[in-house]
């Protein structure tokens with residue numbers, strides 16, 4: 001276990017130290033670790049991950065976090081500020097999602113711990129609402145490109161997950177096929193704005209028609225796009241409507257901790273009709289510890305994250321978000337143009353801020369390999385093999401898009417040569433898909449490798465030698 005992080009440089013704690021250490025010493029160690037880890041994404045060569053990348057903004061939010069980090073927002077009599085922060089985060093996000101267009105119901109929401117938290121809560125609300133109508137074997141219909149959090153919800157909550165195919169050229173869901181999967185036990189249809197793989201937006205208006213005609217809910221996963229696409233529309237980009245202006249949209253997830261530029265640990269889940277949100281309320285009247293109530297899955301939550309998320313949003317304002325969005329869209333456009341300048345490469349669909357590309361001439365993982373050698377951390381995809389780049393603020397720094405274009409221009413001839421030599425790409429085996437899918441045996445083997453990775457991530461410190 002020699003590669004246990006920092007074992008070579010810092011003390012490893014397998015038990016509480018008997019005497020506490022001086023705070024200054026601990027801070028010095030952590031500053032050292034953080035600076036080292038920040039240095040990589042600061043190059044702009046990491047896809048996604050760090051959305052804001054502005055240390056002043058982080059320091060400001062961290063200071064606001066510190067004021068309330070110890071507050072338990074379950075105890076609102078002691079911490080009424082939590083109601084202000086949460087209510088205003090939700091109101092500001094509902095406004096961004098055009099909840100003003102809603103008539104006849106009262107929009108509402110919850111702040112959750114992240115995109116997965118928002119999606120889990122949404123699916124749970126739909127399941128329980130449907131249960132009230134007598135649905136005992138619920139299913140959800142989602143694009144195959146939708147985030148695995150929907151599969152996780154299915155797994156956790158006993159909801160069958162039905163994957164509707166995406167058009168391979170546009171990467172958008174085939175609405176006719178989705179319709180064919182809807183039946184009386186369907187609790188919700190899902191569309192993404194945009195999806196994580198390709199950054200493209202499903203045809204939400206058509207999904208809305210489907211949902212309305214079949215009398216089911218429509219959840220729009222705006223975890224990724226929720227805080228950037230509205231500003232794209234304001235900037236005049238061709239962004240199709242995906243929010244509450246579309247009448248069949250019954251809920252939206254939008255991540256404050258992605259393009260909302262917040263600290264990690266918050267997301268919003270918004271409902272057209274607050275009564276659906278109230279399905280999430282957990283009310284326990286008979287506990288010996290007293291009456292217990294919580295709005296969702298979590299119990300105690302930190303006031304710090306609410307404060308920091310609220311403060312970050314208010315500090316940026318619409319103009320701040322618009323400014324960041326403009327830089328990101330412009331940088332993404334430059335990078336996409338660089339990809340399109342190579343006839344061997346093909347951008348998947350019509351993305352605006354996150355893009356994915358493949359090749360019909362060679363295995364794209366040759367390009368991935370070369371770019372990795374130049375320090376790029378792109379994301380590998382499968383079905384089809386593709387690589388993706390989520391453009392965030394670190395890429396908007398001067399020179400990054402130009403370096404991407406230059407490195408890509410060297411990657412293409414490299415890929416051509418490797419292909420001609422019949423060589424297999426190094427990273428393809430790790431990230432790429434196998435045509436026709438995996439045999440059960442191979443699937444089991446890959447699952448073992450994946451579990452081994454988690455074992456490493458979750459490992460305890462090595463024993464003292």
Ligand SMILES: *Cc1c(COP(=O)(O)O)cnc(C)c1O
Nearest residue numbers: 114115116147194195196223224
């Ligand atoms: C990131 C993402 C999620 C999941 O969010 P987490 O914050 O990682 O839990 C869901 N949907 C989309 C489209 C995403 O990009």
